[in-house]
Amino acid sequence: MTGPLPPQTAADWLVVLLDAPDDAGLAAAFARWHAADPRHADDWAALARTYQVMGMAMPVHEAAWRDASGAGPRPLPPVHAPPPPVHAPPAPLDRPSANRPPAKRPRRRAAALVAMAMAACVAVAILPAQLARWTADHVTGHAETAQVTLPDGSRVRLAPDSAIRVDLTGIGRRVSLIEGRAFFEVTADPARPFQVTAGDVSATVLGTAFEVRRGDDDTRIAVREGRVRVARHGGSSPADAVLQAGDWATLGDTGAPRLGHRAARDIAVWTDGQVIARDRPVAEVVDELRPYLTGLVLVRGDDLARQPLTGVYNLTDPLAALRAIASAQHAHIRQITPWIVVMSKD
Template sequence: MLSLGKEPPLPADVLEEAAEWLMRLSETDLSASERAEWERWKVSSPERARAWARAQLLQSTLGGLPPSLAMSTLDRPSNPQRRAALGKLALLLAVMPVGWGSWKLTQSQQWTADHRTRVGERRELTLADGSRVTLNTDTAIDVLFDSQQRLLHLREGEILVQTAADTARPFLVSTREGRLQALGTRFTVRELNERTHLAVLEGAVKVVLAENDQRPPLIVNAGQRIDFSTQHWGALSPTDRNVGAWTQGMLMADNMRLADFVAELTRYRRGFVRYDPAIADLRISGAFPIADTQRTLNMLVQTYPVLASGHLNGYWVTLSPA
């Protein structure tokens, strides 16, 4: 669920209206009647006033629209590219003011990385030493191999690593929270809310915390998983048997709360999926395709007492009790 401070979330239709006005103002000069309509719209409800305040904040922060959203040549409202741009703009407005900063950081992290995937994309790489790395959705990594070491830096997202043998050079994965050394192994690493999640499928991984390197390293063995921050370990627990299901294009749910299911699904989908708190604890089980998130939502509605309503050309979906 998304919110701005302690304010209630703005309705999707209001965000779309604000995005439309912001786009129109950036594209062309309004006529006198259009400007009067815009002025009336801004003060017609508290929600619209809040939405326009966010639009002004976005404009002042950027000095205009992001280049990818500046669609001055697409002046037909029915143009699909323009509709997609409106959806993206509405999403930025939904999470202002913090949303733009995180969006810009994510874009910078992604586009300067050695290898990256877009939202909903998966990619498998074979590295120079024969090791294989699979990148999950919205992931960015750097690769640094030299005579001393083989190093992957995980900037964002999630990877599955299958290391190749090399007795002369250790295989390392670094994250913001620490450094992992593969001990002949297969494992997944995920950056998650200022924590690193490690799950070891084969072999073992040695972990050193980024800001507490005086503590002895922790060895995580096959069948174990752990979360850790820059200074603290979480508890070791058994590896989820479905931890690598995403490499096969599936999201596996086993008695999962709907709130947690939505959090996972939105990793693979552009836009927002919100839910009524009344169904947050509904338990979900099954195998769901991550390459077609709309199909997954349809399966959810067909199987469970849930309704789905779409807005912003599919960018915003709300789940409610049936």
Template sequence: MPVKRATRTQHRRHEEAADWLLRQSGTALDPTEQAAFETWLEHDPENRRVYEVARRLMGEASAAIRSDPMLQASDRSPHSMAKPLLGCLLALAIAGAAFMLMDGPMRFRADAIAGVGELPVVTLADGSRVQLNASSAIAFDETDDHRTVRLLRGEALFEVARDPMRPFVVEVGDLRVTALGTAFDVRLGTDATDVVVTQHAVRIDFADDQHPSLRVTEGERAVIDERTGRSEIAESDTALALAWTRGQLVLDNTPLSQVVTEMNRHFSGRIVVLSQELAQRRVSGTMTISDTQAALNFVERALGVSTNRIGPVIVIRN
């Protein structure tokens, strides 16, 4: 339950920050609104942080729009309101598009983001280290009595600094992964969450009361189905599971659809599979995931398929 409450709180905060930004676009707040806005900012330090992130992102786009001479040249006579209105609508559309292109919605929520093809290492205030897979994102919060990281997208390897007085918890979807003096990898997939423990152990708790907690120890892997909550724990080769940290991907009878999902983390365009039947074909072996062309060559040889590039899109077909 705590995970769901936290998620609703985060969403409400983002909506409130966006609402205050819209209220201030073009006109100043009246004294009553200004007082309410300042009260909202002071209510929670996180309110101010989220608002500043959104303001910075939208401000960059708005500054570019204001400097555009074509938009500034609109006829502002009282008899012609169509052009200024059209200019405002165009400005809003451009700002919205820029916000999406800059990954604004995720930057709104995240404290650290890995770009396409990046594998950055983030050191938290407590000394814990987090290595992000490409196109992954996290948010983190530390207080005197807890350390919480939210995996918002992708995959991350956690090396936890010892602090018996403050539990280290990774929230991913409706799951809470608590470190028991450990190092572990968490991957948020489309249909399932994977947790691989490389040192010591973790405890996995569910948001509802229908599933018991899981204990996963060193050398084990837990796979939890997001839809049903069903889980499976099995032995895992941790060196192979963490091959992504070396720019590699180890495949064992893996569907092509899953391979393409990983490839897209490292490609600035989009890789698509032409048919569902082809997407379900299985691949085994080791590929260099950090090199898109090398990865495509591997898939072509392994499955006897062809690839075609159309601008920023690569199509895989029989």
């Protein structure tokens, strides 16, 4: 009988280290993994930052996440340097002479400069998105949805973590999806076309119902009713397509749109509090649940993540939906802390 596979990713290491924080052998193996590849260190640092942020925020479904002890998040295991090889001689001690004090101040200044540089990098990465949200007309937070009725009678349903800016004039109607996901039910007005933009991508209609989802690397449009013209403007490879009911298109920064078709009734079912899966990978369905939970949800194991899944899941009780997905895959759910839940088969 073979034992469980050794951890391969930062998420895997987080799970096993929190399960066995006093295992010296495990800590040494983790240190070797951490030092083996700079990408390992980067992945661990990113996961550690997320973990720490989760520890500062109270989960939306606190009663379901918090354990009986009421304890907060466990501290992350420290990253120790791997033990030196047996044949390596001990490093010489660099003792300051009696007339030369330790050079602490320059090191402190250097550390301060590094910290300031890191803070500047974080600000550059985060501030544009925050500024964009500040200019929005309608915004939703984590695990929050909203319905907006525009002055022309059109309706917009915002998914969690979404933001739009609205510009309705006498000659045109334009909504900018700054981030997230929205479903539009457009009141027909042939004299004023309705256009939704998401970065360089636009969707133009006269009267229809459709969804736009803006991701980090692409934008996806799916049509429930009517016809929508989608286009990518500018750049080296503009794109254009016309979608009908049930059609969807995913447009990245370059290349031709990826096109597909599904049952029109299955588009934007999140507006009814549902996720419908028909032979979709487990990881993809879990992604649909993440915006409705404050906390890390980890699917451990590529085999499990890729397994096809069919079912209907309730967004009003996302934890129950996770348990139902795990049950369908003969996997189990473990709550490591009030902020982390893991789905795995081991």
